[in-house]
Amino acid sequence: MKYFISTKESKRNENGLIPVSVIFRDNRKEFTVSTGIMAKYPVNGVSFAQNEPNSKAKTKRLVRIIDSIDKFILEHEDMGYELQKEGLRAIVTGKESKSKLTLSDYIRKCAAQKKESTKKGYLQAAAIVEEFDNKAILASVDKSWLDKLARHMDERAASVNYKALILYRIRSVFNWALDNELTNNYPFRRYKIKTEKTPINNISVEQLRAIRDYPLNNRRAMYRDLFMLTFYLCGINPADLLTLKDENLQNGRIRYRRRKTGKLYNIPAPPEAMEIIRRYKGRNWLLSPLDKNASYLSYYRNWYAGLKKIGTREVVKRTHGPGRPSARYKPIVDNLTVYTARYTFASIGAELEIPRETIALCLGHSWADVTSHYIAYNTKRIDDAVRKIIDYVNGDKA
Known part of the structure; x- marks a missing residue:
């Protein structure tokens, strides 16, 4: 200057x-x-x-x-x-500057511009930065500061990937600040954010069949059925599944644009999926959960908790003091989540020796030899793979 x-x-x-x-x-x-x-x-x-x-x-x-x-x-x-x-x-x-924004203030400003599903991670990052150094500004952050922040999170017993999530959020704020000429400082240049591979949360085909056939009613039955629907629809993301409209389903296919990436998907809706869709048909949406819930996130939290209760219900009597007996569940599968359906779809596909690039197509991932020039061919590959996987799961069903 x-x-x-x-x-x-x-x-x-x-x-x-x-x-x-x-x-x-x-x-x-x-x-x-x-x-x-x-x-x-x-x-x-x-x-x-x-x-x-x-x-x-x-x-x-x-x-x-x-x-x-x-x-x-x-x-x-x-x-x-x-x-x-x-x-x-x-x-x-001689007048005081109007802006006294700290790094945590800027993180919150970024959070306000994000979708509801992403906002939480930014707000967590803002809270951690504020706890660690509430006077940090964009110009004061360097690699040493980032290392100290990581050690601060270590003291709170944060996992490697949780620390990475917080650092990724801070990095995105610096990228935004650079784009808007709010800073020339970029502490993430040649700064490596460490991550670790998490175990794939898939289940066996026998466990999947047990969940599919387990006797349930009311809400728990719906949680299970929507889990199976996620599986039948190539492991569709829960946010995309719950926000589908009637127009997304045409001629036995579901065409939608992924909320996270904006990419267009075209997947088959096999008879097993159509049976569940008809059972839980919504008024304003393809499926009914959002007819009674303000957002997909509010339903997703209940869905996530409900999946963990698919199993034997046991009544536990209180040993001390008055009160009603409590209930606990012995789940068929420990730590069952909505995303388990996606991982299981992919792992069964691999077990059946379906080519990796075809599985990638089903999941909506990019692949080197998958191009828009072969859309019709790719659609048939997806359809054949979905049918093969579901037929294998149905193998022992009476």
């Missing part, structure tokens, strides 16, 4: 006085800030003319402003243009 003092004759007012201003330039960008000092004669450098009224006092004041500008630019060279502009305005005018 460069600057110079300006006293333009063209700005002389009706009293014959010229405003003393500072013009700042950064590459092709420029802005002007008035010091509030008025001069009778043009200023040469930082010195007022000897015959200028109160010339010594005005010169002293202007020198103080210049010293503050130099110090600010030196200490904030990594700060982006917009923040530098705001800080320099405050220095020249």
